[in-house]
Amino acid sequence: MKKILLSMAVIIVVAGAVAGGTVAFFNDTETSTGNIFTAGSVDLTVDSFGATYNGALVQDASWPAMNLTNEKFFTLEDLKPADIYNRSISAHVSSNPAWLCIGKKNLNDQENGINEAEDDAGDTTASVGELSQNVHVLVWKEIVPDLVHQTNEPILIDSFFDVFTDLPLRDSTTGNGPTDPIQTELLAMSLCGGNHVVAPGAGFGGEVTCNGGSMNDKAQTDSLSADLVIYGEQYRNNPNFKCADVNL
Numbered sequence: 001m002k003k004i005l006l007s008m009a010v011i012i013v014v015a016g017a018v019a020g021g022t023v024a025f026f027n028d029t030e031t032s033t034g035n036i037f038t039a040g041s042v043d044l045t046v047d048s049f050g051a052t053y054n055g056a057l058v059q060d061a062s063w064p065a066m067n068l069t070n071e072k073f074f075t076l077e078d079l080k081p082a083d084i085y086n087r088s089i090s091a092h093v094s095s096n097p098a099w100l101c102i103g104k105k106n107l108n109d110q111e112n113g114i115n116e117a118e119d120d121a122g123d124t125t126a127s128v129g130e131l132s133q134n135v136h137v138l139v140w141k142e143i144v145p146d147l148v149h150q151t152n153e154p155i156l157i158d159s160f161f162d163v164f165t166d167l168p169l170r171d172s173t174t175g176n177g178p179t180d181p182i183q184t185e186l187l188a189m190s191l192c193g194g195n196h197v198v199a200p201g202a203g204f205g206g207e208v209t210c211n212g213g214s215m216n217d218k219a220q221t222d223s224l225s226a227d228l229v230i231y232g233e234q235y236r237n238n239p240n241f242k243c244a245d246v247n248l
């Protein structure tokens with residue numbers, strides 16, 4: 001009888017040891033103090049190494065990379081058919097990869113009166129000018145930064161000025177991906193009184209010229225002004241971005 005009681009006591013002790021084991025975890029604590037989370041940024045600056053007007057260098061037309069204030073890409077007075085003005089535009093994106101769009105806003109087509117030639121051409125809209133329909137925009141990526149189009153330089157924008165709006169340089173539809181985190185996007189932007197002609201050639205074609213034949217007499221004496229806008233938006237977590245969805 002005594003022998004049986006002893007073995008029961010052993011069983012109870014073992015069970016107690018098992019129950020105690022379920023709460024005895026090794027533990028240790030390390031604390032990382034003062035963590036800092038800073039919002040990322042997409043900071044866009046633009047420089048220009050200059051411009052040409054009908055092939056001649058425009059004086060004092062360059063500026064260093066900056067946030068634009070009064071810098072004008074184009075000042076065209078007395079624009080005539082076949083005039084061509086090429087402007088270098090370098091967009092710099094710092095810190096994060098970005099999509100890039102270019103477009104215009106605040107377009108103002110002024111008539112400045114209807115002269116005899118405009119009247120003969122059938123201009124009956126005295127309150128609105130026709131210049132933006134008669135100015136053509138071409139933008140190409142500058143591999144050789146000389147304001148001349150070479151055959152290896154992709155043409156990114158090909159549009160009349162009046163319909164030139166919210167166009168992608170790089171978005172989810174263009175297939176060229178976002179900019180690298182720190183990158184200069186070197187562009188040439190050309191305006192033509194009439195219609196640009198890209199000479200045939202391998203790759204993306206050869207020299208760009210301006211054919212004034214399509215410029216309508218309705219545009220005589222008219223003027224236009226507009227803000228040209230370059231827009232950058234973060235790429236990360238934003239793979240389906242489209243410039244068409246942005247209201248510049």
Ligand SMILES: [Ca+2]
Pocket residue numbers: 110111112113114115118129218219220221222
């Ligand atoms: Ca006019």
Ligand SMILES: [Ca+2]
Pocket residue numbers: 111123124125126127128129130
């Ligand atoms: Ca008119």
Ligand SMILES: [Ca+2]
Pocket residue numbers: 142143144145146147148149150153
């Ligand atoms: Ca070039």
Ligand SMILES: [Ca+2]
Pocket residue numbers: 111114118123128129130218219220222
């Ligand atoms: Ca007119």
